[in-house]
Amino acid sequence: MSGGASGRIEVRGLHKSYGSTRALAGLDLELRSGEVLGIAGPNGAGKSTLMRILAGEERADSGELRLDGAPWSPMATAGTVAVVHQEPQLFPNLSVADNLMVGREGSRLRRPRLGAADRALAQALGIAAYAGRPLSTCTLATQQRVEIARALARDARVFLFDEPNSALTDDESDELFRELHRLAEAGHIVILVTHRLGDLVEHTDRVAIVRDGRVTAILEGEALTEDGIARQLVLGGVQVHAEDMAGTPPIAALPGQPVLRARGWSHLDDAFDGIELAAAPGEIVALMGVEGSGARELLRSFAGLERCAGEIAVAGRTDLAGLDRSTAYVSATRQHSLYGHLSVGDNLLARLGRPEIAGLGLVLRRARMRERAEDAVRRFLIKARTIAQGIRSLSGGNQQKVAIAQAMMKRPILLLLEEPTRGVDIRSKGEIYRLLRGFADAGNAVIMFCTEVLEMFEAADRVFVVSDGRLSAPLLVKDHTRVEELATSVTRLERHGRQGR
Amino acid sequence: MSEMTDAPSSEAAAMPTTSRMSAAGRATFELGLRLGGLFIAIVIVGIIFYSLNPAFINADVIISLLRSMSSVAIMGLGLTLVIVGGEIDLSVGAMYGLAANAVAVMWILGDVPIYLAIPFALAIGALVGLFNGLLVTYARIPAFVVTLGSYNLLYGLSLYISNAGTFNPIYPPEGYKVDPVQLKFFQALTAQFGTHRMSIEVLWMIALALLVGFLLHRSLFGFRLMAIGGNPVAGQLARLPVRRYKITSFMLAGVLSAAAGVLDFSFIQTSQPDIGLSSTFPVFAAVIIGGASLAGGKGTVIGTLGGALLLAELQIGLALLTLGPHAQQLFLGFVTIGAVALDIALTKLRARTVA
Numbered sequence: 001m002s003g004g005a006s007g008r009i010e011v012r013g014l015h016k017s018y019g020s021t022r023a024l025a026g027l028d029l030e031l032r033s034g035e036v037l038g039i040a041g042p043n044g045a046g047k048s049t050l051m052r053i054l055a056g057e058e059r060a061d062s063g064e065l066r067l068d069g070a071p072w073s074p075m076a077t078a079g080t081v082a083v084v085h086q087e088p089q090l091f092p093n094l095s096v097a098d099n100l101m102v103g104r105e106g107s108r109l110r111r112p113r114l115g116a117a118d119r120a121l122a123q124a125l126g127i128a129a130y131a132g133r134p135l136s137t138c139t140l141a142t143q144q145r146v147e148i149a150r151a152l153a154r155d156a157r158v159f160l161f162d163e164p165n166s167a168l169t170d171d172e173s174d175e176l177f178r179e180l181h182r183l184a185e186a187g188h189i190v191i192l193v194t195h196r197l198g199d200l201v202e203h204t205d206r207v208a209i210v211r212d213g214r215v216t217a218i219l220e221g222e223a224l225t226e227d228g229i230a231r232q233l234v235l236g237g238v239q240v241h242a243e244d245m246a247g248t249p250p251i252a253a254l255p256g257q258p259v260l261r262a263r264g265w266s267h268l269d270d271a272f273d274g275i276e277l278a279a280a281p282g283e284i285v286a287l288m289g290v291e292g293s294g295a296r297e298l299l300r301s302f303a304g305l306e307r308c309a310g311e312i313a314v315a316g317r318t319d320l321a322g323l324d325r326s327t328a329y330v331s332a333t334r335q336h337s338l339y340g341h342l343s344v345g346d347n348l349l350a351r352l353g354r355p356e357i358a359g360l361g362l363v364l365r366r367a368r369m370r371e372r373a374e375d376a377v378r379r380f381l382i383k384a385r386t387i388a389q390g391i392r393s394l395s396g397g398n399q400q401k402v403a404i405a406q407a408m409m410k411r412p413i414l415l416l417l418e419e420p421t422r423g424v425d426i427r428s429k430g431e432i433y434r435l436l437r438g439f440a441d442a443g444n445a446v447i448m449f450c451t452e453v454l455e456m457f458e459a460a461d462r463v464f465v466v467s468d469g470r471l472s473a474p475l476l477v478k479d480h481t482r483v484e485e486l487a488t489s490v491t492r493l494e495r496h497g498r499q500g501r
Numbered sequence: 502m503s504e505m506t507d508a509p510s511s512e513a514a515a516m517p518t519t520s521r522m523s524a525a526g527r528a529t530f531e532l533g534l535r536l537g538g539l540f541i542a543i544v545i546v547g548i549i550f551y552s553l554n555p556a557f558i559n560a561d562v563i564i565s566l567l568r569s570m571s572s573v574a575i576m577g578l579g580l581t582l583v584i585v586g587g588e589i590d591l592s593v594g595a596m597y598g599l600a601a602n603a604v605a606v607m608w609i610l611g612d613v614p615i616y617l618a619i620p621f622a623l624a625i626g627a628l629v630g631l632f633n634g635l636l637v638t639y640a641r642i643p644a645f646v647v648t649l650g651s652y653n654l655l656y657g658l659s660l661y662i663s664n665a666g667t668f669n670p671i672y673p674p675e676g677y678k679v680d681p682v683q684l685k686f687f688q689a690l691t692a693q694f695g696t697h698r699m700s701i702e703v704l705w706m707i708a709l710a711l712l713v714g715f716l717l718h719r720s721l722f723g724f725r726l727m728a729i730g731g732n733p734v735a736g737q738l739a740r741l742p743v744r745r746y747k748i749t750s751f752m753l754a755g756v757l758s759a760a761a762g763v764l765d766f767s768f769i770q771t772s773q774p775d776i777g778l779s780s781t782f783p784v785f786a787a788v789i790i791g792g793a794s795l796a797g798g799k800g801t802v803i804g805t806l807g808g809a810l811l812l813a814e815l816q817i818g819l820a821l822l823t824l825g826p827h828a829q830q831l832f833l834g835f836v837t838i839g840a841v842a843l844d845i846a847l848t849k850l851r852a853r854t855v856a
Contacts, residue, residue, distance in 0.1 A: 305738070324740055336738055341731040341798040350728050351739045358721035406739070 007033035007068055007157060009054075009189060014063035016049050016213075023049040024060065025213035031158070036180060036190045038204030040197070040229055041425075046213040047193060051160060054191075055081050081158040082151030086167060088143040090150070092136035096127055099135050099146050100153055118153055125149045125179070141172035148179060158189040165199070169290050177203050195425065196452075197226040230426060257316055259283075259414050259445035260302065265310035271297035272469035275310070279414070279445040284436060286456040287449045288490055289466035296418065298466060299449040303329035303416045314414055328407035332419035332449075337403035338391050345373035345387030347402050351410045372409075380405035381431045397428025404432060408439055415439060417448040421455060433459040453490055457483040465490055467497030538843045539790065539807045542836075543814060550818035557818055564697045568768070570806075570813035571706035572597070573780055575761040577787040577805040578713040579754030584788055585717065586750040587730035587797025588637060588644040593758040593784055595655035596629055597777030600762035602659040605668035605772040608679070608687075615683040619763055626759030627752045629655065634748030652781070659774045668772045691768040702764050709757065714802040716753075726750060731798020786833060787812055790840035811836065 009031040016024040024046045031037055041047045052058040053065075056074035065072045067080070074081055083089075090099050097114050100122065114122070114131070122128040125145045130138055135146065144164060151159065161180060165173035180203065184190045192204055200207050206220040209232040217232050219225075258278040265275040272294035279285050289295025301308045304323055312318065314326045328351070330337050338347050349357050349369055357369050373387040382401050384394060391399060400421065407415060420436070421429045436446050436459055450456050456463045457477060463486070465472040472493040480486040550557040576593045583590045600622040607613040607621060629651060636647045670679045670687060691702040717723035729736035729743050736743045758777075766772050789795070790811060791804030815836060819828045 303738075329738060331738055335732070336734050339728045339732045339735060339798070342728060346724070346728070350725075350735075351741070353721055353725075357724075362721040364719055364721060364724055410739075 007187065007189065009072070009158065010064075010066040010069075011050075012064040012066070014050070014053065014065075015061045016046075016053065016058070017061055022213055024053075024063075027063070027210070027214050029208055029215050031189045031191065033157070033187050033189045034184055035205040036184050036192055036203060038200040038207035039191060039193045039210060040195075040200055040207055040232075041210035045210045047210050049213075050210065051083070051162060051191075051193060054158070055083050055160060079151075079154045079156060081160060082148070082154070082156035083160045083162055084144055084147050084151075084164050086163040088140070088147045090135055090143060090147060093134065095132050095134055096122075096138065096142075096146055097131040100150055118149075121149050121152055125152075139172070141168050141176065144168075144176060145179065148183075156188075158191070159183050160191045160193070162193050163195065164192075165194070165196075169292070197229050200224075200229060201226055257281075259315055260447065261311075261313045262302070263311040265298075265301070265308060265312060267294065267297055267301060267469070268307040268309060270469065271306070272301075272466065275471055277464070277471065279447055281413075281443045281445060282440050283462065284440050284446040284448070284460045286460035286463045287447065287466055288451070288453075288456060288463055288494075289449075290451070290494075293466045294469035295466035296449050299416055299418055299447060300329070302414070302447060303327055305329065326412055327414045327416055328410045328412035329416040330403050330407045330418065330420065332422050334396075334399055334403055337406065338399060340392055342391060343388050344377070344382070344384045344391050344394065344402060345370065347391045348373045348376045348387070348406055348409060351406055356409075376405050376409060380408075380435060395425070395428075397424045397431075400424050401428060401432060401435070404435065408435070413444045415444065415446045417446065419451060420448050420459075429455075429458070453487040454483055456490075457486050463490065465493040465497060467494050470497060472497055536792070536801070536804060536807065538847050539792070539804065539811065539840065542840070542843070543807065543811050546811065546814055546818065550814070550821070554818075554821050557821055560697045562817065562821075564699050564703075566810070566813050566817050567703045567706075568700045569817065570809040571700075571702045572761040572765045573783050573787055573812060574706050574806055574809035575709055575764070576754075576758045576780065576784045577791070577809050578709060578802060579757035580784055580788050581791070581793055581800045581802065581805045582713065582717065582726065582750040583644075583754045584793045584795060585723075585730045585798065585800040586726050586747050587733055588747055588750070589648065589795065590633065590644065590751060590754050591648040591781060592629065592633065592651040592655055593754060594777040594779070594781035595652045595659070596626055596755055596758035597762035597765070597780065598773075598775065599629075599655045599659045599777075600626060600759035601766035601772040601776055602663045602668075602774060604763055604766060605670070606662045608683070609668050609670055609673050609677055614680075615687050622763055623756050623759045626755035626757070628755070630752030630755030631748060633755070634744075634751035637751070638744035638747050652778075656775065656778060663772070663774045665774055667774075669770050671770060687767050688770075691764055700768060702768055705760075705764055709760070710802055710806055713753075713757075717800075717802055722746065722749070727798055729798075731796070733797075783812055783833065786837045790837060792844055808840070811840075 011027060011029040011031070014024045014027040015022075027046065027050060029050075039047055039050070049058070053060050054074055056076075056078055059075060065074065091102060094102065100114065100118055119128065122131060125148060127142055127145050127149060130142060135143060138146070148159070159180070164180075165176055168176060177199070180190055180192065192200065194200060201224055204224075206218055207224055207229060208215045209217040209219070209229070211232075219228050219232065258280050260277070260279040262275055262277045265277070266273045275298060277285075287295045287299055297306050300306050302312070304320070304327075312323070314323050317323070317326070339350060342350070349372060352372075354362065357372065358364050370387065376382070377384055377387060380401050382394070382405065383398050391402060394402065404415075404417070404420065415436070417436075421432055424432065436448075440446050448460070450460075457480070460477050463475040463477060465475075475486065475489050475493070477486065480489065547558065556562070576597060580590055580593055603622045603625055604615070604618045607618040608615050611618075613621070633644070633647050633651055636642050637644045666674075668674075670684055673679050689701075691700050691705075693700050717726070725736070725741055726746050729741060729746055733743050762777055765776070787808035788800065788805050790808035791801065791806070793800030793804065812833065815832050816829055819832060822828075
């Protein structure tokens with residue numbers, strides 16, 4: 001492992017354009033070994049482009065990269081920069097040990113085996129015990145550690161963590177950050193890209209704010225706070241969503257028939273048991289729980305995606321066809337909602353059928369489709385040039401708006417959302433919450449599975465904590481004036497729930 | 502499907518929507534870029550053959566070119582639907598053969614009137630498609646495996662029912678008779694007319710292309726098939742009838758292949774147990790050259806027709822040059838790879854100009 005004390009990367013005047021779009025417009029940045037540098041910015045600000053250039057996946061149009069003072073081309077020196085992905089990019093069919101070896105087998109015909117150094121490395125990272133297991137059977141956290149080990153075995157000097165903990169449990173993510181700090185202490189250059197402001201404050205030495213293809217601010221020391229980052233991120237943009245939401249007081253649960261009522265609702269594979277839950281018209285309900293608590297499965301079960309027993313009624317109807325028509329589900333994974341090969345317009349209309357977009361004989365009504373899609377782009381605040389542009393050319397936040405709009409356009413009365421703003425920039429978050437509120441205000445209900453307290457605080461009326469497959473007593477968000485109070489209540493309920501079993 | 506990350510061009514996405522007017526224009530431009538390469542290739546190949554042998558460009562050759570592309574095109578229409586739906590059907594050629602043999606056996610040996618034998622053969626096509634579709638969607642066996650199996654099954658059936666024999670309705674086997682009125686009807690299906698002796702089979706091809714074109718590009722079925730084909734998981738979570746749509750695409754492929762078999766039998770007048778098998782790969786080549794993606798969610802009727810036309814052009818052009826059968830195979834190989842390489846290059850170009 002190398003990593004000289006003098007090690008640093010200088011980025012000067014980086015430019016990169018895609019057609020008429022400027023992704024990077026003269027970006028300057030300095031990366032120092034031994035420190036953790038955070039990078040934050042709204043989606044589409046140029047973050048991903050910068051990452052791709054550093055990782056050697058793309059070439060800049062102009063600008064200069066220097067490593068230890070010498071001109072440096074990441075493309076020519078593969079292995080210098082290692083990326084630890086949100087979803088590890090490894091060989092799931094091979095064993096953990098084989099994953100460490102692939103690409104370094106040498107020329108011998110004999111099947112390669114782990115050397116002593118590799119074994120020590122695996123030991124240090126706590127993956128030695130899994131050496132013989134197929135990678136696909138390991139948890140995401142283990143897979144990420146394999147990715148780190150693989151990079152260390154190749155003498156990588158720069159570690160780029162790209163939203164690494166968005167799918168990890170709290171414990172796993174603590175473990176990952178410990179590893180990240182160890183890497184920095186060992187003299188590596190460590191970069192953390194994440195939307196989680198708390199992680200940036202807690203785990204980085206400096207945070208570079210990337211906006212409009214440039215580094216617009218660097219926060220460190222006293223200035224490095226969640227508020228400080230948030231302010232930088234929305235600078236010059238729309239108002240912070242917290243203020244925005246304050247204008248629309250949540251409607252108290254309306255009397256009358258609930259939109260959803262579940263009684264004795266139990267998962268056949270034991271993710272949850274004996275759930276009693278009702279959601280009133282106008283209400284946004286959040287289900288909070290860590291991975292494995294049953295919260296995610298509970299949400300999916302309302303969409304008919306899990307095998308369950310018990311009683312369930314949506315707007316009084318209990319039959320499957322009724323459920324199908326009156327609920328719409330949006331997965332946390334955007335690839336599960338959007339059609340990457342289709343246009344923005346077609347994605348918006350994908351759940352519709354007759355009579356919305358097709359007439360007799362199932363003939364598509366082209367004019368009406370265009371009208372509806374254009375109307376949706378306006379109504380759902382989607383930033384797109386035309387409805388004909390490919391969905392993938394939108395930023396992550398706008399893609400997520402399309403995913404949710406697609407579900408809303410089906411006119412369900414119950415919207416089921418899994419982590420509705422995962423990986424979404426702060427501005428889009430606010431807009432998505434506003435859309436959900438509007439939807440609920442029209443007499444519908446939203447149930448969402450969340451992992452972030454801030455999200456519940458901003459968007460929900462009632463919060464249930466799920467632990468060990470059981471629901472807590474509800475928390476009313478309006479009883480909490482600050483997000484910290486809600487976080488305390490949630491933590492208390494969660495601890496209580498775990499001990500209660 | 503590749504990842505959906507925040508793409509670099511989102512600043513452009515944030516631009517005011519000034520160019521909304523040109524959305525249709527841009528779509529046309531994209532289609533032009535996509536199909537442009539194919540039709541330029543057709544013209545260039547034509548010019549090359551013409552310069553080598555001026556006999557290549559005359560009305561008779563062009564008319565016969567249209568005839569000879571028609572059965573590949575009709576099978577290709579069905580295969581396009583299946584491929585757009587994200588699946589694959591290796592049994593189209595074998596289905597073509599089974600339909601021709603079934604008509605021959607039922608009509609010539611079995612004394613079933615041709616008016617019934619043809620609908621019956623088409624129904625077999627639908628049934629085979631249903632069989633393929635059910636195994637793929639409900640038994641979850643990969644379509645490659647299922648249709649490779651049915652390719653062999655159907656060929657086996659053709660051998661069995663025909664007893665490995667060849668049939669020609671004009672010269673029925675000893676002791677069998679074919680009703681002349683029925684023979685006339687059968688021949689009329691692909692009769693040639695006009696000064697250049699154009700076969701009606703070409704008109705069938707055009708009519709079926711219009712029908713499938715409507716289905717794929719103008720109907721809710723096509724809209725959803727396109728979506729499902731590119732991302733079946735999203736389709737399922739949005740509660741679109743993914744299985745039903747895929748099964749329907751297999752059934753249409755079966756019926757269209759059967760139709761191609763019947764029409765070619767009517768034109769060639771001879772059925773053999775193994776006819777159609779050798780057109781399996783040309784049909785795939787036509788669809789792929791036409792821009793359909795084996796990953797699903799992408800494909801056009803006009804592209805498939807263009808692909809079939811290009812193949813027929815090569816076939817006839819090379820035959821006129823009398824270079825020998827190896828030349829055709831070599832060219833088929835080059836053109837298939839070349840067309841896809843060209844499509845990838847054009848897609849890149851498009852990404853650069855339209856992004």
